Amino acid sequence: MxxxxxxxxxxxxxxxxxxxxxxxxxxxxxxxxxxxxxxxxxxxGLDFTGGVVTEVKIDPKIKSEQISQLLGQGSAQEVSVISAGEPGRWVLRYAKVDNAATGDIKTVLAPLTNDVEVLNSSIVGPQxxxxxxxxxxxxxxxxxxxxxxxxxxxxxxxxxxxxxxxxxxxxxxxxxxxxxxxxxxxxxxxxxxxxxxxxxxxxxxxxxxxxxxxxxxxxxxxxxxxxxxxxxxxxxxxxxxxxxxxxxxxxxxxxxxxxxxxxxxxxxxxxxxxxxxxxxxxxxxxxxxxxxxxxxxxxxxxxxx
CATH class of the missing domain: 1.20.1640.10 (Multidrug efflux transporter AcrB transmembrane domain)
Known part of the structure; x- marks a missing residue:
């Protein structure tokens, strides 16, 4: 014991x-x-700062890194590219809403493909x-x-x-x-x-x-x-x-x-x-x-x- x-x-x-x-x-x-x-x-994140969320559909062969790099060069900011669950379907999130380069997604992504379909886009205001x-x-x-x-x-x-x-x-x-x-x-x-x-x-x-x-x-x-x-x-x-x-x-x-x-x-x-x-x-x-x-x-x- x-x-x-x-x-x-x-x-x-x-x-x-x-x-x-x-x-x-x-x-x-x-x-x-x-x-x-x-x-x-x-x-x-955009939930707190405000910004734009856009969902697009493009060629499934195009990778997220290519999209992010091209959008970043065109908008002078970091753009978040998230898979939407389907091949070729992406959710793009970026902060600036007054930039023409990000406003026209089709034009920015033209060097990759001309087949870009914008499914929806929404804006979260700063307020x-x-x-x-x-x-x-x-x-x-x-x-x-x-x-x-x-x-x-x-x-x-x-x-x-x-x-x-x-x-x-x-x-x-x-x-x-x-x-x-x-x-x-x-x-x-x-x-x-x-x-x-x-x-x-x-x-x-x-x-x-x-x-x-x-x-x-x-x-x-x-x-x-x-x-x-x-x-x-x-x-x-x-x-x-x-x-x-x-x-x-x-x-x-x-x-x-x-x-x-x-x-x-x-x-x-x-x-x-x-x-x-x-x-x-x-x-x-x-x-x-x-x-x-x-x-x-x-x-x-x-x-x-």
């Missing part, structure tokens, strides 16, 4: 050191992510793009406030703060990736960020709930050992859940094509970093804030009127 207890204590000590190291790495990641966003900004950006920001803020309210009700503020910081860490990391790579940030990416909030919250709540249970069951146990035992008890569940979800998102990334690429990348990164933050930030911050068993003691109500 003593040998088993010593082995358990040794494994918990090793896990505690791993949590501390991963928390330090998470702190460095978060600070670096904020710096990247402040320096690079975002490559806002609409600004409204979408504001509404997206409000949606993100509302989601964070609702999560904060739920965590404050569900847990004592020390455990709630760990889960909330883990959420902030995950969102900042994903946003920094798109800022660093300058991939187009559109409404699809915003939807992925909101989905990451929910996924990361789920992991943090499972671990925080386990921490609370151990605190109540073993009030004399050291806080670092309680947090480590909670992580150990939920680790297999976390790995299985995250692993199966990553397989699904990976399949969506590979098979979904260009329209879903940004969404899949954001979800893939969010799931990985969310698993790390739930284990590191989600448990180390409450420990740093001195969470104790008495914080969850039930106060008896006096019968005296």
């Amino acid at each position: 003593n040998i088993i207890n010593r082995q358990n204590l040794k494994s918990l000590s090793t896990l505690t050191k791993a949590r501390y190291l991963s928390s330090l790495a998470s702190l460095l990641i978060m600070l670096s992510s904020i710096a990247i966003i402040l320096v690079n900004g975002f490559n806002w 609409i793009g600004q409204e979408l950006a504001e509404q997206g920001g409000l949606a993100l803020l509302a989601a964070m406030l609702c999560i904060l309210a739920y965590l404050s009700f569900r847990f004592e503020w020390r455990l709630a703060s760990g889960a909330l910081l883990a959420l902030f860490h995950d969102v900042i990391f994903v946003l920094a990736f798109f800022s660093l790579t300058q991939m187009e940030f559109n409404l699809t990416i915003l939807a992925a960020v909101l989905a990451i909030l929910g996924y990361s919250l789920n992991d943090s709540i499972v671990i925080a709930d386990r921490v609370r249970e151990v605190l109540i069951a073993k009030p004399k146990m050291a806080t670092d050992e309680i947090c480590s035992s909670a992580v150990k008890a939920t680790f297999s569940r976390t790995m299985v859940t995250s692993g199966t979800t990553l397989f699904t998102v990976g399949a969506l990334w590979i098979m979904g094509g260009a329209p879903l690429q940004g969404f899949s990348i954001a979800m893939f990164l969010g799931i990985m970093i969310g698993t790390l933050s739930s284990i590191s930030v989600g448990t180390c911050l409450p420990e740093l804030l001195k969470v104790k068993a008495e914080h969850y003691e039930v106060t008896p109500i006096s019968d005296t009127p």
Whole structure:
């Protein structure tokens, strides 16, 4: 029995050191992510900036690189060329709406082929793009406030703060990736960020709930050992859940094509970093804030009127 207890204590000590190291790495990641966003900004998509979306049908033998290069030369800007799901059918997205070269797609693509059919074309005005950006920001803020309210009700503020910081860490990391790579940030990416909030919250709540249970069951146990035992008890569940979800998102990334690429990348990164933050930030911050068993003691109500 003593040998088993010593082995358990040794494994918990090793896990505690791993949590501390991963928390330090998470702190460095978060600070670096904020710096990247402040320096690079975002490559806002047409959903936010306004622009033109045109769907054309041409010779299936013509590749997207040829179309993009020719349109880029003719319009002096980067033109996004996305497959519409059929051979020879493309969706062209470009920002400037006052350029004659992009206005007449047939003329611009004439060196490639004279058989160009414009199926439809739509314009997103700058005002609409600004409204979408504001509404997206409000949606993100509302989601964070609702999560904060739920965590404050569900847990004592020390455990709630760990889960909330883990959420902030995950969102900042994903946003920094798109800022660093300058991939187009559109409404699809915003939807992925909101989905990451929910996924990361789920992991943090499972671990925080386990921490609370151990605190109540073993009030004399050291806080670092309680947090480590909670992580150990939920680790297999976390790995299985995250692993199966990553397989699904990976399949969506590979098979979904260009329209879903940004969404899949954001979800893939969010799931990985969310698993790390739930284990590191989600448990180390409450420990740093001195969470104790008495914080969850039930106060008896006096019968005296």
